[in-house]
Amino acid sequence: MLNCFQQAHHDMLPRPTHDEASRQEFAKSLKGFIQSGLLPGLAPVYQTRAARGFEREEGRPPADRRDIRKAMVGDPYFKLYASINRIAQELLWESTNLSVERELPELIERAKALSAASKAQLVIPEGFVPPRYVTALDIHCMPGGYASEVCEDDVSVGVLYDRGVFLYSMGYGGPHNDDMGRSVCNYIKRNRPDFAPRRILDMGCTVGHSTLPYKEYFPEAEVWGIDVGGPCIRYAHARAAALGHEVNFAQMNAEETSFPDGHFDLVVSHILLHETSGKAMPRIFKEAYRLLSPGGLMIHADLPPFDLMDPFTQFILDNETWYNNEPFWGAMRDMDQIALSEAAGFPKGEARFTTAPMAIMEFMGAGYDAEATESVADREFTAGEYAPGGGWEVLIAQKPVDLAAAA
Amino acid sequence: MTEATDRPHVIKDAKGKRPQFYEQPGIDQLMSMVMVLAGEVCMLRDRMDAQERVAKAHGIDLAAGIEALALDEAALQAREAYRQDFLDRLFYLARKEANEAKAEESDESYRATIADIAVN
Numbered sequence: 001m002l003n004c005f006q007q008a009h010h011d012m013l014p015r016p017t018h019d020e021a022s023r024q025e026f027a028k029s030l031k032g033f034i035q036s037g038l039l040p041g042l043a044p045v046y047q048t049r050a051a052r053g054f055e056r057e058e059g060r061p062p063a064d065r066r067d068i069r070k071a072m073v074g075d076p077y078f079k080l081y082a083s084i085n086r087i088a089q090e091l092l093w094e095s096t097n098l099s100v101e102r103e104l105p106e107l108i109e110r111a112k113a114l115s116a117a118s119k120a121q122l123v124i125p126e127g128f129v130p131p132r133y134v135t136a137l138d139i140h141c142m143p144g145g146y147a148s149e150v151c152e153d154d155v156s157v158g159v160l161y162d163r164g165v166f167l168y169s170m171g172y173g174g175p176h177n178d179d180m181g182r183s184v185c186n187y188i189k190r191n192r193p194d195f196a197p198r199r200i201l202d203m204g205c206t207v208g209h210s211t212l213p214y215k216e217y218f219p220e221a222e223v224w225g226i227d228v229g230g231p232c233i234r235y236a237h238a239r240a241a242a243l244g245h246e247v248n249f250a251q252m253n254a255e256e257t258s259f260p261d262g263h264f265d266l267v268v269s270h271i272l273l274h275e276t277s278g279k280a281m282p283r284i285f286k287e288a289y290r291l292l293s294p295g296g297l298m299i300h301a302d303l304p305p306f307d308l309m310d311p312f313t314q315f316i317l318d319n320e321t322w323y324n325n326e327p328f329w330g331a332m333r334d335m336d337q338i339a340l341s342e343a344a345g346f347p348k349g350e351a352r353f354t355t356a357p358m359a360i361m362e363f364m365g366a367g368y369d370a371e372a373t374e375s376v377a378d379r380e381f382t383a384g385e386y387a388p389g390g391g392w393e394v395l396i397a398q399k400p401v402d403l404a405a406a407a
Numbered sequence: 408m409t410e411a412t413d414r415p416h417v418i419k420d421a422k423g424k425r426p427q428f429y430e431q432p433g434i435d436q437l438m439s440m441v442m443v444l445a446g447e448v449c450m451l452r453d454r455m456d457a458q459e460r461v462a463k464a465h466g467i468d469l470a471a472g473i474e475a476l477a478l479d480e481a482a483l484q485a486r487e488a489y490r491q492d493f494l495d496r497l498f499y500l501a502r503k504e505a506n507e508a509k510a511e512e513s514d515e516s517y518r519a520t521i522a523d524i525a526v527n
Contacts, residue, residue: 023447023450025453026445026449029449079429083428086428087439091442094419095446104417137423143418143419143421144417144418144421145421150416150418151415154415323426325423
């Protein structure tokens, strides 16, 4: 079954011309080909020549992902794979930017109008400085990163992210790119049917892909998305309005928010942690604990830690660190998130990893027929893919209902 | 629409040193150019496909017409002329190299010309 997944249109996305759309499709198809046509060749190349070469030189077989990298980095097949992967990443941003550049002033005006018509809050504080870990490099090679502004009221990197990440994930996140949020919501509904959060916080929400499902699944709740990127927050607020949701967005750092203690019953994040830093991550766990009401849940959804996979898979995933401007990608996967949770205040033995099954089966729309979505949900985890088959690994921890008893 | 000169421009390149995948300088650039061109080939193929589909929606079976098209002598001549012209342009460096050999041009003769022009 070929991947013909198409992003659902909404009023904050540009309308690409035929040629722009075709170039964007090419970038997505190229990524798909790399997965199915180039990636599988890495294993035999490693086993039949790279590992043997390493053993000849070092007198021992490669032991961990660092050894495997050393063995592979000079191999011509690996160079081809890595360079084409990098080029595919550059082409997806480049092709998306064609549409953003052409429509930017109109998109800014639409964002203003949509935000003005929404009852939900949009908070952009004066003089906010984004942390260095998002400005030192443009993460995943997205030109401008999350926080650059090229003009007043700019939303350009928000638009770029919305469309570009759909292409990056090859549509596996669904027509609204919201599978992670949707899957976590599904997980909560199935495992905690009585849980009725009054306020929900999505940390590092970017353009609100995963934030909006929370409003859909918990319509009575007050939902907030926060992010350090001003243009992303501005875009997220307008995008939510375009999709008919009243969700509040604020430019805020998840390490230190301005919400009061115990303000939220549910604090979540999706693919946030691997884009922070060694110092920020423990602070984010502490802030989540502080913000939770007694009995509240913290759920972080990101890709699995390295200790859950074999060294060769670790090596493939770690290529993002080296070739895709993801400085914390590898180091984050070595962090002990259970220990971080306990250090933040969660009781010993409370935090655990679990699987939130992918909600993609529920999607309908262009390219999302039953057979295609089943083949996504049923496939095995393949290193290098954005979305693992079956489900998302999530870290979950509950703040004690009776704080005094837990202390 | 705002005037073209007033319109803002998006950021086109990502901050962060790009890794060099191939030892020989220029190969990384060449690879990226090949892939951009491959993308344009695909885009043009999509556009031709779009033409056939649009024509079909208007009752013209362009695809079947293309398959059934018999090329007459003039068409064969025109296509062959195009292909030879295209190949000539594609291999312009080979043509240049052959001409250089014929004229016995070399790096030494080029440097000699620079030196000569500077004083004469």
